[in-house]
Amino acid sequence: MLHSRQVSLIKRIFAHIDAGTTDLSASVGLNPVQAYFSSAHQSLENEHLFRRRGLLVGLTCRLQAPGDYVVDDLSGTSLLLVRTPSGRINAFLNVCRHRGAPLVQECGRGAKSFVCPYHAWSYDVEGLPRQLSPRGAFPGLSPSDRRLARVPVTEANGLIWVHPYADVVQPVDLQGLESEIDAYALGSLFHYETRRLCRQMNWKIVVETFLENTHFPFLHGDTIASLFIPGLGVFEAFGEHCMIVYPRKTIHALRGQPEATWNLLDHSVVIYVLFPNSLLIWQRDHLEVWRVFPDPSGNPAMCRAEASIYSPSLADNPKARGHWDRNMELLLRTVDGEDFPLAEGIQRGLSSGAQSHLTFGRHEPALIHYHAQLNKVLTMREDEPIPKSSRAFPATEIKSRESVRNFDSC
Ligand code: FES
Ligand SMILES: [Fe+2]
Incomplete structure (x- = not known):
């Protein structure tokens, strides 16, 4: 991320901290529960999200x-x-x-x-x-x-x-994220390790896991919660893609320092959703990449995900390998040990009849944006029958810079 962008985001974060606010979407989002277990919906997703895109x-x-x-x-x-x-x-x-x-x-x-x-x-x-x-x-x-x-x-x-199903190459459109991604010089990183996780939940829940941080104090109290400013996220949409930043508490140390020395990446987690099924997560000194697909069996309640760690230098000695092993262990302890067991419980409850829709609050703009984009892609296929339940998600306008008191600043 370019330094000028980092400075501008840090200023937004400080303004939120001072006002006790976070980025909000314009309205609440509702997502039909059938989107997580309907075979018809899964077929639509396979066709329009996975077969026609890079x-x-x-x-x-x-x-x-x-x-x-x-x-x-x-x-x-x-x-x-x-x-x-x-x-x-x-x-x-x-x-x-x-x-x-x-x-x-x-x-x-x-x-x-x-x-x-x-x-x-x-x-x-x-x-x-x-x-x-x-x-x-x-x-x-x-x-x-x-x-x-x-x-x-x-x-x-x-x-x-x-593009496994395309006869010709369709250019992948990062929709404004190109220069932002280029600034990370991803080509200079080194692949350390990839772990595969096959879990009993719809593939979209894996993406959702990363799109808000208000659950950190409750679900991750023993792992990462104490590192982050609770409930504060800065959100930006890039067409179908988006970015969300969760500041670490250490960001307070930048106050009073010259802006030229500010470094957002040292004091936050930056998450890019590459629509529809991949995430790039910058974690201070390394990159995590997540990819997720529906399970090849066609069961919408199952998925296959991979988490990869990319390091800034070659891990060619025991000390470096120990460092990245500990990072992978924390990643799995947090996501696979805390998020995913709960997420599998969510999947089991979706078809219980408890509710027709999941509800995303205004303080969850990335979730609302992500599902609005999914809904847009699936419902624009006028030539195909769309399950009625898939039409309910509102095309919500995101007001990412709106600030409304939403949480108690720490
Ligand atoms: S040589 Fe590959 S299947 Fe026979
Ligand atoms: Fe989590």
């Missing part, structure tokens, strides 16, 4: 050098991405063209070819089999008839996106 794979540093490769099957479709000697990224369906075996099982480095574990067909990084073996067994077929199936892939702003 999907984030991760940071470009996952594929730093020629021969680096990544296998990504979080969405349920296994993809193989590899950096070629020319510096380009190739993406393929990770399916052998002989009899369909998964070609590559794990991520790695330095590949010049990929050998299928079933009958040892060997493919180069352009997806071309060296030969269809055994020799003479496939008359009339040449290796070029059995290339790996290509998937459109784009690389921009330090991020890698794939």
Whole structure:
């Protein structure tokens, strides 16, 4: 984030602290509970959110050098991405063209070819089999008839996106976030670790987990709550995407200091929602990336998520690894140990008949914005039947800079 932006956000935060306020949306948001367990709604989401858009794979540093490769099957479709000697990224369906075996099982480095574990067909990084073996067994077929199936892939702003279901590459539109993201120099980070979490809840609840901080004192009292100014969040929309900042209590130390020395990133958590299913979370000295998909089984009450930590330098010694291990442990203890068990309980209660809608307060502008964008995408499909229950979310105007007394300042 550019320094001028950091200064402006810090001023907004100080104004909120002094007034005992937080950013608010214009009105309350209502979200129909069927959006979390209806199979019809899930089908719509699959079609319009996941099949027609670029999907984030991760940071470009996952594929730093020629021969680096990544296998990504979080969405349920296994993809193989590899950096070629020319510096380009190739993406393929990770399916052998002989009899369909998964070609590559794990991520790695330095590949010049990929050998299928079933009958040892060997493919180069352009997806071309060296030969269809055994020799003479496939008359009339040449290796070029059995290339790996290509998937459109784009690389921009330090991020890698794939378009597994598109015939042509659709540019991913960050809608004003480009320069903000560029300032983090994501391409210079190092992937430390990724953990996968398969949980019994709708995929959207994973995103919702991060979109307000008023639950910190109640749910995270033993982990992170004491670090943050309770109930204070600064929100900005970037088209479908958005940003929310939760200031740490240490931000008070900047008062009285020259603005030129102010650093928001040292004194807050900055969360970017890359619509619809990814989050970039800047945590002082590193980046967390979350991606979530509906479970490939089609059950709307199940999802698959991945949390990754990217570090500013290569963790090539025990001290550095210990540091990032502790960060991952705190992340999982907080989110998987505290948020997700409660979230699974929410999922179980959604179909109980207790209520027709979930209610988002004005102090939860990111939640309201996120669901307004989802609703916009799903309801603009006039050519398809939309479940009536999916139409209820209001297209709420966000007044992100409005300040109304909302919490007791600390
Ligand atoms: S399925 Fe891959 S070589 Fe036979
Ligand atoms: Fe939480």
